Amino acid sequence: MLVPAINQPLTGEKNMRNTLKASLQTLGALSLALAAPLLSAATLQVTDEQGSPLATVMVTQLPATTSATPMDDHGYPVPGKTHQSAVETTRFTNVAGQAQFSDGSADETVKYRLRKPGYYDVNLLDQTSAANQSVVMKELATAEEVTAAKASNLWLSAMDFDGDRELKKHFQLNCAFCHQQASSFMRTERSPEQWLTIIDRMNGYGARVADDDRQLLAEKLSSGYRTLRENGDAIPDARPWDKSLDSLEITEWPIGDAFSQMHDFILHPNGMVYVGDNLQDRIYEVDPETGEYSVYVVPSEEGMPLGGFLGNRFKTFPKLANYYGVHSFAVSPSDGHIFITPSMQQSLIEFDPVSKEFTIHEMAEGYYPHTIRADDQDRIWFTLAVSSQIGMLDRNKGEFKFYNLPARSLKEWVIIKSLPLIFAFDPSERPEPKVDRQSTGVPMPYGIDVAPDGTVWFARLYGNDIGFINPDDDTVTMIKTPFDGPRRMRVDADNNVWIVAFQDSQLVKYEPKTKKFVHYDMPVVNELPYSLNVDRERGVVWVNGNQSDTVFSFDISSEQWMIYPLPRKRTFTRDIEIAEDGSVYTSNSHFPSWQIEDGQPTLIRISPRKNDSVIEVNESESMVSSVE
Template structure:
């Protein structure tokens, strides 16, 4: 039975520390037997602005959300193995809403509520490191841009669907092996069935959830809002959309965004509401025709540098004018293709990986000159899907300015001396080294995408690796960590995990993980970035957008030190 109590009483002591327009929504969440429920995600949404805020209940089942959202709001509670509870409130003052949650009993309902990792991890993979279709090969091959195993993507027993899908996916890697794709189709058809999954992962609830708050800002129109960066002075969030070729400029104080198109882009023609497009044209846009802005770095000149993957150029966006400036085009004769990830060195140089060729590069933005570097060994990938190695993650060591990179399909990590351009490569202890970041002491952190691992690398005298297995919460289930960021103040490592609908945080001094359940099923996030007041933010952009619960892509931010007694503090406020 659901109980709702609304109270309009003022809490004077709390109001003294809050913004004038802030209200507090609080309450208690219990189960049907009257027991308080710990770790429940309580999400409040303003349907008009499509802005949401969420907190978790403490051990007493209590939640306390201080918010500037007001008016008609919807409330949703969520906890594994319990049915969502919904309520409405008109918030013009402080209010209290208590809810009772009922357990799920239907086996298919429970199965469908499990994140993608558990359906994918239950596929009948082959055994052995040399098997073509073992789990780690399959995970690296097929989860690079989207989840596999969520409610959108399972398609039980549909061999025709899977054959068409695998043909399309394999072509992206230049693979036309009929036997390979037919075998992969067989595995997916055998694994994704109409039977409910009986696996029951056990998700621990960390006390740290009690001091966390999540902010969500909808992005629309959007298709692949990829990497985001928070401006260090204004707190404005900048996000590039890889298909729509625009920069999304989001004000976290209001949740409002504006969309600034790259010049000469074909994508704008296909925006809903564009005066130059008919209804018949919508949905016909070929994403390969887009410039493909993907990764961003903040330059010493205060501008954003952007990898245009399809255009083979480095875009330039000026946040002072909110205008795109002329791009730097990668020399055609260099052979470098698909500029992927980039980072800025202390001297202002921009280092780039090229995922479509065996190259990395360096751009001097003051002259526009590129230095393109051939990586050793050429196409030495060890995967069955592609012989290419896919140079991927990159970062700059703050101690000696050396550039480090990973080769996702070769299980290699390399170092380039910025003065001599000498290359030193190491065998990666973790499979699928994807993205990487240095902490302020010069320790390198790398995500191991293929097997759900985090690597800590001491590079002061070689390549000394410590590996941490990320918790999967069930036997033989492995997370899929995409990227990571190192918090500039705490030096905690925040990890984008893309198959469990959760964000991971690793505390190096304690060698332990904290896991934050996210508000939306189908969550697939990109680079982690940090605000001046300590929040951690990322874009949420699974492919296609319909794979995300609700179908509206977003930026989210987590405040890990949320204190309701301090009131409302926007991202732009230090």
């Protein structure tokens, strides 16, 4: 079987590695032979201290200097003007230890950062973009340095909560959907009292840690992280980076700042990428061909409160303009208008990418518009996370329709029906029902997608179920999942439903024809997959990582994984878009963004290099189980 290098599998490594080794040795020999006469690209030659070539070194090229961007009164690029992003390009060294970058202009200067697990970073400043470089990388000197450099998922995997598996799952479900949970920011020394303060603040932000678990969780976090800091050998090692990574390129466009959250985005048919800043109500229109971008602010009415109907939950946040809370994006198939869920309003936002005008569609009911998709009949489908509904805007009729999803108990039914009364109170005086591990009252419809056959599928994060709507007769069917925490979902070309099992660290396929669930373990430990998308043309599922600084691809036919390391530490991604050429886009939407390695959120593209070879690989054994 032939698989493009961008989808090179990771499972079944023994046989595959033999094939790869022979192929890559041949490529490496050719690379060494051709290195001397290469004049069309700057080449970085990377070796270890013994002079041996180092493969799979992540080499990032950045502009040495950037021009000042004109800012508005809120400290963001002036709306409606064209700005230039400081584009960053990342490539990986081949088996010969070489990475190549196209020459820039004669007077262009750049910076390079070289990174490889187990080695010290190397930074080269003020380099001529056309100049070749030879770089020696040194291994980390101490066990403490090796441990400290490990990603969040590795630390989190060693946190056993004294054997309380259910408490750990509850913690991951509620405390790891905004930021990495075991990063260097989070695993510092804190007392149980300090952790309890953090838990209560996060519950105010939207987490749902059960009232009865707060104190116990605070104690486990305090003692658990301390134990790991003192016993670093308990933290497992990461998988080595795959040598086929030299066949791809990662491009990043820095947008926003440390107070932004680049939540979701859409790749538009016009070639632009539209990214939403959830905390600042700004839409970034990015041209991936040039790196130019423009910013558009969702207009708020005078006197509109921050945080909308939820109130200002982020009173300690230094800079905020979330009157709407732009969240998820969908494109109309009829006119290309973009529809956006404003999670803090009872409305939908419509943006015309030609006129740049916004239209607000008010809704008579429903709370917390969340994820949104469009079908072929120009109907806009979206989840309503708090009121446990599915909404639909029929653009042909100009009207909304709402589908009430079943409550799991009488108590939950009463809470949901009481929401209009609850939200009529001032946010500071609202009654708050007791929070339990089942999140009674908030089953939270989350992900949604439209299948090729027109069926509308959705998942309820706390309800532990999925369901579908038949638009022809408006029937709603619910299906219990054999796993907890179904988050976002997508449907493939064969109408199979792919779901991320968040705290179970799995990708799950549901086959409507057989009514079976098939489970695939994530290829790294303790990853908490947030979202996904399906490349229907190529039969590949792309999965967002958030704890391991990676994203993943899963080949449906071969059931093989590939891991893609991302350039910045503490990268948290929650959306994927797929281009016609198979390139994929995501965004670093860590909240808060100041916890990202340099405090800079980015739009990210992973793409195969031009003229890449196709590598023959063997079939491999998949990590798979089937459940009726």
